[in-house]
Amino acid sequence: xxxxxxxxxxxxxxxxxxxxxxxxxxxxxxxxxxxxxxxxxxxxxxxxxxxxxxxxxxxxxxxxxxxxxxxxxxxxxxxxxxxxxxxxxxxxxxxxxxxxxxxxxxxxxxxxxxxxxxxxxxxxxxxxxxxxxxxxxxxxxxxxxxxxxxxxxxxxxxxxxxxxxxxxxxxxxxxxxxxxxxxxxxxxxxxxxxxxxxxxxxxxxxxxxxxxxxxxxxxxxxxxxxxxxxxxxxxxxxxxxxxxx
Amino acid sequence: xxxxxxxxxxxxxxxxxxxxxxxxxxxxxxxxxxxxxxxxxxxxxxxxxxxxxxxxxxxxxxxxxxxxxxxxxxxxxxxxxxxxxxxxxxxxxxxxxxxxxxxxxxxxxxxxxxxxxxxxxxxxxxxxxxxxxxxxxxxxxxxxxxxxxxxxxxxxxxxxxxxxxxxxxxxxxxxxxxxxxxxxxxxxxxxxxxxxxxxxxxxxxxxxxxxxxxxxxxxxxxxxxxxxxxxxxxxxxxxxxxxxxxxxxxxxxxxxxxxxxxxxxxxxxxxxxxxxxxxxxxxxxxxxxxxxxxxxxxxxxxxxxxxxxxxxxxxxxxxxxxxxxxxxxxxxxxxxxxxxxxxxxxxxxxxxxxxxxxxxxxxxxxxxxxxxxxxxxxxxxxxxxxxxxxxxxxxxxxxxxxxxxxxxxxxxxxxxxxxxxxxxxxxxxxxxxxxxxxxxxxxxxxxxxxxxxxxxxxxxxxxxxxxxxxxxxxxxxxxxxxxxxxxxxxxxxxxxxxxxxxxxxxxxxxxxxxxxxxxxxxxxxxxxxxxxxxxxxxxxxxxxxxx
Numbered sequence: 001x002x003x004x005x006x007x008x009x010x011x012x013x014x015x016x017x018x019x020x021x022x023x024x025x026x027x028x029x030x031x032x033x034x035x036x037x038x039x040x041x042x043x044x045x046x047x048x049x050x051x052x053x054x055x056x057x058x059x060x061x062x063x064x065x066x067x068x069x070x071x072x073x074x075x076x077x078x079x080x081x082x083x084x085x086x087x088x089x090x091x092x093x094x095x096x097x098x099x100x101x102x103x104x105x106x107x108x109x110x111x112x113x114x115x116x117x118x119x120x121x122x123x124x125x126x127x128x129x130x131x132x133x134x135x136x137x138x139x140x141x142x143x144x145x146x147x148x149x150x151x152x153x154x155x156x157x158x159x160x161x162x163x164x165x166x167x168x169x170x171x172x173x174x175x176x177x178x179x180x181x182x183x184x185x186x187x188x189x190x191x192x193x194x195x196x197x198x199x200x201x202x203x204x205x206x207x208x209x210x211x212x213x214x215x216x217x218x219x220x221x222x223x224x225x226x227x228x229x230x231x232x233x234x235x236x237x238x239x240x241x242x243x244x245x
Numbered sequence: 246x247x248x249x250x251x252x253x254x255x256x257x258x259x260x261x262x263x264x265x266x267x268x269x270x271x272x273x274x275x276x277x278x279x280x281x282x283x284x285x286x287x288x289x290x291x292x293x294x295x296x297x298x299x300x301x302x303x304x305x306x307x308x309x310x311x312x313x314x315x316x317x318x319x320x321x322x323x324x325x326x327x328x329x330x331x332x333x334x335x336x337x338x339x340x341x342x343x344x345x346x347x348x349x350x351x352x353x354x355x356x357x358x359x360x361x362x363x364x365x366x367x368x369x370x371x372x373x374x375x376x377x378x379x380x381x382x383x384x385x386x387x388x389x390x391x392x393x394x395x396x397x398x399x400x401x402x403x404x405x406x407x408x409x410x411x412x413x414x415x416x417x418x419x420x421x422x423x424x425x426x427x428x429x430x431x432x433x434x435x436x437x438x439x440x441x442x443x444x445x446x447x448x449x450x451x452x453x454x455x456x457x458x459x460x461x462x463x464x465x466x467x468x469x470x471x472x473x474x475x476x477x478x479x480x481x482x483x484x485x486x487x488x489x490x491x492x493x494x495x496x497x498x499x500x501x502x503x504x505x506x507x508x509x510x511x512x513x514x515x516x517x518x519x520x521x522x523x524x525x526x527x528x529x530x531x532x533x534x535x536x537x538x539x540x541x542x543x544x545x546x547x548x549x550x551x552x553x554x555x556x557x558x559x560x561x562x563x564x565x566x567x568x569x570x571x572x573x574x575x576x577x578x579x580x581x582x583x584x585x586x587x588x589x590x591x592x593x594x595x596x597x598x599x600x601x602x603x604x605x606x607x608x609x610x611x612x613x614x615x616x617x618x619x620x621x622x623x624x625x626x627x628x629x630x631x632x633x634x635x636x637x638x639x640x641x642x643x644x645x646x647x648x649x650x651x652x653x654x655x656x657x658x659x660x661x662x663x664x665x666x667x668x669x670x671x672x673x674x675x676x677x678x679x680x681x682x683x684x685x686x687x688x689x690x691x692x693x694x695x696x697x698x699x700x701x702x703x704x705x706x707x708x709x710x711x712x713x714x715x716x717x718x719x720x721x722x723x724x725x726x727x728x729x730x731x732x733x734x735x736x737x738x739x740x741x742x743x744x745x746x747x748x749x750x751x752x753x754x755x756x757x758x759x760x761x762x763x764x765x766x767x768x769x770x771x772x773x774x775x776x777x778x779x780x781x782x783x784x785x786x787x788x789x790x791x792x
Contacts, residue, residue: 052790074636096541100548
C-alpha cells in the first residue's frame, strides 16, 4: 500500500531523512519509531504530499503525488500532532466541514461524525465552539473529522502525545479497530509501549536512517526481549518515554 | 529582571546569526521603511503645506509647538497602540509569561520585562513612522537639525508612561472586570475605537490640509502661551528646532516617575489578573451553538464559504465589526466627500448620486482592503496541512474563500444602497446605476485580494506569530491599500469625463453614462478573473509540496 524507495530529504546541511526504503502492506498497523529529531514527522509530511523528497520515490496504492495527488489525498487522512481546528466552529460543524472536503454525503457525515464524537466522549460538547476545547478534545475532534472521511490510509503523527491515559487508550482501541476493518494505519510515535502493544510491524528510525524493520518477533531475534531494549540498542538513545497509560 | 532582559537581547542578537533571522529582520526593515514612507507622504502633506511653512518661517511659537506635537505625539500614540494590542499576549498568554510568574523573581521585575518588550518593538516602529515627516520639516521648513536628535528622546519619554498605562489597563481589567458582558462591551469598544479612529483619523488628515497653520494663527491671536506645554518633552523638541517658548526640566522627570508608578500598580495586581485570565476566562469563552452543523453544504467550495460565514457569525467581534462598518459607511455619506461627488454641475442628480455612493463605498474599501488582504492567511494558516492534504483543487478552495473576502465589500455596498436614498437623499434611479458599478467594484476588490492575500511568503510566517504582527503583511496590505486608493481616482476621473459629456453633449451623455456603468462592471469582472487565476497559482504553490 505504501512504498518508499531510497527516500531522502535534506534541509540545508541537515539530512533529516536518509535513504529510507520500506513498504507497508494494505490493512497493516505500522509503527514508525524513533527518538526526537529522527525524521519521523518529515517522513509523514512527505507521505502526505506536504514536503517534496530531495531524492527517492514514494507511492501510495501505486500512485505518486506528481501524477495522482488528488487521488492519493482522497484515500488518505492525516492527524498531525497539533490539531488544526477552527476556533469559531463547533466540533460538529468541523466534522461536517472536513467531510464535505472529502466528498462524503451529508447524511453519512452526520451519522458517522455523531457516532465518532459520541465514541470519543465529545457528544455533550459537540456544539461548543472549539475555542474553549482542551488539547485532548481538539485532538479527538480532528480524529473524528478525519475518520468520518473514511480514509483507506491513515497517518497519525504522535497520536497519543498530550492525551490523558483514558483518551490514549481510546485512540489505541480505535486504530486497532480501523486496522481490523482494513484501513492501513501508519503511526509515528516515540512511545514504545504504544507501538509494542498495537502495531503489526515497526520500523525504527534514528538520525534519518532506517535501523530496523519487522514484527516484534523478528526484532526480538537479537536476544533482546522488550522493544525498549531493542530501541536503545539500535538508536543509542536515552530519549524514550513511557506510555502515559 | 536583568537575566530575562539579557535573554531577550540574546534572541535579537541570534537573529543576525541565522539565515531565517536575517530574512525576518530584512522583512522588518523593508516593512517599516514602507510604513515610514507612507507616513512621510501623509504627514508631510499636512505639516509642510505652504501655510505651515510660512508660519514656521515667521517663527510663530504656536506653529513650532503644533508641529512638534504632531510629530512626537503621533509616534508615541502608535507605540502605545501597538503595545495595547500585544499586552494581553505578553502578560498572560505567552509561554514565557507563565515561566516568569512561577520563577523566583519579583512581580515588578515581571512587569518591567513585559514593558521593555512591548516598548521596544512599538517604539522602533513608531520612530520610523515619525522620523520621516520630521526630516521633511527640517529640510523644507527651516527647522534646526538638532530637533532630529531630540525627537527620539521625546517620543520615548512620552510613549513610556502610555505603554505602562496600557499594561495597567489590561491588568486591572483582567483582575476586576473579567465578566463576559464587560469583555464583550470592551471588545466592541476596542473594535469601534481602533477601526473608527484609524478611518476617521485618516480621512481627517487627508482633508485638513492647511488647517494646522490656521490653528496656529488662531492660537497665537488668542494669546495662548507656549508656557502651557513647557512640561511636555515636545517643548524641548521645539527649542532644539530653533523655535521659541519655555521648556522645563520637569518634562524629563515626570515620564519615568509616572512609568515606574504605573508599573508598580500593575505589578500589584498582576498575579490576580493572571489567575483570572488563565483560570476564569477560558471557561467563559464556551458558547453553545444550538443545532450547529445539522445543515451543511455538500460542495467543497460552498462548504468552505459556509465555514467562514459560521466563523464570522459565531465570533462576537465579527458581528460587531459588520455593524460598525455599516454605521461608518452611513457617516461617510454625510461628509463633504460625498457632497463633493454630487456637486452641482451638468451631471443629472441620479448619476451624481450614483458616483457619490460609489466613491463613499470605495473610501471605506481602501481601509477594509488593508485588513482583508490578510483575511485568507489569517483564517487558514493553522489549517494549511489539513486543506493541503484534502482532495480538493486549489481553485475550489479559493472560490470558497472568495466569499469571506467579498463579504465586507458587499456589506459596504449594501450600506451605501441603504444610505444613498435614506441618508443622502439619492433618487432611486441612482440606485439602479449604483448596483452594477458596486458589483464591479466588489469583484475587482475581491480579485485583488485573492491575488495579494495568497502571496506565498505570507504563509511562511511562523504559526506562533500573529500574522498582523509579521511585517510580511506590510507589503500586501500596502499594495492593496494603494491600489484601492488609486481606484478612487479612476472613479473620479470617470465622473469628470461624464460631467464634460453632460455639459457639452447631453444627447450622447446618456449612452456614455450607460457605457461607463457597464465598463466599471466589466473591469471588475476582468480584475476578478485575473486575480482568481493568479491566486489559484499562488494557492497551488502554497499547498504543493515544499521544495
